[in-house]
Amino acid sequence: MSEPEQGNGTPRSGVDDGAHRRLAPRPLNRPAVDPGQQAVFGRPRGVAGAFSADRPGLNGHSSVQLAPPPPEALSTAFGRPRGDDDTLLQRPPVDLNGEPEVEPVFWEGKPAGDAWRDPGASAVIGPPAVTEQPDTGPEPEPRPGPQLSVPELLFGRRVKPMGLVLLMVAALVVGAGGGLVGWLMGRVGNPLTDGGVTLAEVKPGKERPVGSVADIAQRVTPSVVSIEFKGASVAGVGSGVVIDGEGYVLTNDHVVAPAVQDTSAKLTVVFTDGKRAVAQVVGRDSKTDLAVIKVEVDNPTVLQFGDSDELAVGDTVLAIGSPLSLSNTVTEGIVSALHRPVTAAGENGGPQVTYDAIQTDAAINPGNSGGALVDSSGALVGINSSIRTETGGSVGLGFAISGNYARKVSQALIRDGEVKHADMNINVRSASAETAEGAQVQNVPDGGAADAAGIEEGDVITRVGDRMVRNAAELTVAVRDHEIGETVPVVLARQGRELTVQVTLRSD
Structure with a gap:
């Protein structure tokens, strides 16, 4: 039977009886050697092996030093069976009779001369496997898909409303149960607490005897007012005392002096109940730092004068006014000294201020000026006027104009608008x-x-x-x-x- 020819025209050995048996190996093709290259790259004459006979061997020995033989255990496990002299690593399979077993080829059912099974056939790159699509016109614009509902958003698919309601009810039940368990555990875990405790309360009000500080403050504070002045270049707060039912208010001259000197300034009297009234200056006495202003108000609370000559060192007194713009402030102290002459510079170059003062350790601060100094009966015994300090704050050295002298000056100012000394x-x-x-x-x-x-x-x-x-x-x-x-x-x-x-x- 003749041998088939390959794609390159070279005949191949083997048998092809139509049963598609495996082809025999291709025969070696040894081309002729160029004598010039053989002279350059070939072995020297007389040398048959890989090395020259006179060349020193490996590791300084005359012959090639081979690797030591493997251990007997490795030879037994991985070596050839004893008595097998076949030098091929791959041996064809045999059947039970010892005959070579021929496996069917992978192109079974195809012609023997198919180019895809010919290893010597040339490779050809064919067209892509994508077929042309028919032209159906312009592509339609993408439309937004349907929006997800709350069940689809939460659960990824539609659920029945009844199932959602049951799920919410179950969640509420679980939450309420957990809260109840936590509350019970909290009560059990802290034996010192009692959620049902009710503290006892004293029903009757606190007893305030007549003459106490609280009683005096309650009676006197409605007659002490705050005096605010505000203009284009001046602003401040002082205190005053209502001394007559017609709305006459006694205060310090240095409280109203800035408003008198600035024609744009306005004096405003603020009562303890929040009522406000514009005030007019009745008269001033810059030499004793006293002044009287008047407001139009119905039925004001009037503070009556006491006899300041009856005071003694150590008597309890209260200072009432608006220190640091804090209205209705009450401080308690004693009379520290009597007939203490006090002098101060006049306002804007005016005459020197000199008055007979009552010294007290009741806290007096800026803003108390013009306020009331009352005795333990609640009578007016002085008009708070100044402090002596090195820090700018109250240090227990406050001075009030004697109540008897302030009464004489205020009467003269109300009657005549001025006073002579x-x-x-x-x-x-x-x-x-x-x-x-x-x-x-x-x-x-x-x-x-x-x-x-x-x-x-x-x-x-x-x-x-x-x-x-x-x-x-x-x-x-x-x-x-x-x-x-x-x-x-x-x-x-x-x-x-x-x-x-x-x-x-x-x-x-």
Whole structure:
């Protein structure tokens, strides 16, 4: 039988009887060797092996050093069976009779000369396996798909409404049960708590005896007001006391002075119940830092004057006002000192302020000015005016204008709009020496009360009437304690001698 020819025209050995048996291996094709290349790359003449006979072997030996034989265990496990001299690693399968077993080829059922089974056939790249689609016109625009409902969004598919309701009911039941269990465990876990406790309450109100601080504050605070002034360049808050049912309010002159000097400023009185009323200035006394304003208000609460001369050091007093813009503030203290002369600079270059003060340790702060100082009966015994401090805050040294003197000045301002003070018409300074301590006369104007009484320059005044004089400020308040035209004895020291002269006081 003739052998089939391959695609390259080279005959292949083997048998093809139409049973599609496996082809025999292709015969080796040894091309002729070029003599020039053989001379360059071939073995030297006389050398039959891989190395020259005179070339040193591996590891310095004359022959090639081979690897040591494998262990007997490996040879037994992976070596050829004993007695098998076949040198081929791959042996064809045989059947039970020892005959070679021929497996069917993978192209069974196809012609023997099919190019796909010919290893020597050339490779051809064919067209892509995608077929052309018929032209159906322009593609339609994509439309939005149907929106998901809440069940589809939560569960990924449609559910029955009844199933959703049952699921919600089950969730509520589980949550309520868990809350109840947690509440019970919390009660069991903390034996110190009791959710059903009800604390006892005292039904009757707190007893406030007559004359207590709470009782006095409740009665007095409605008559103490806040005074606000606001203008183009000034603004502030002070305090005042309603002293008459017609709406007259007594306060400090330095509280209303900024509003008087700024024509655009407006004075407003604020009562404890929140009512507000515009105020007008009735009169001012810059020398004693007192002023009276008036508001149109119906039936105000009036604070009555007490007798400040009856006060004693240690008596309880209350200071009421609007410190630091905090209205209706009540502080408690005692009378620290009486007849304490206080001087201060006048407003915007005005005359020096001098008054007879009640010293108290009740807390007085900026904004308390013009407020009330009341005694343990709730009577007005002073008008809070100033503090002495090095820090700017209250340190327990507050001063109030004597209530008796404030009553006299306020009456004069309401009647006449101005007030006149008794004066000796002399200039003095404070003096302290071994022989005398008091007010030393610096100048005696002609025609004045002191000149008519025979007081000379250099005299040291130590007493006016019944009041001792220790400095210049005390002389001023001692003289103003008397009436204009009144004749008072004045004790003075002159050249080491003590003299008493009678001085008829005149107006300032």
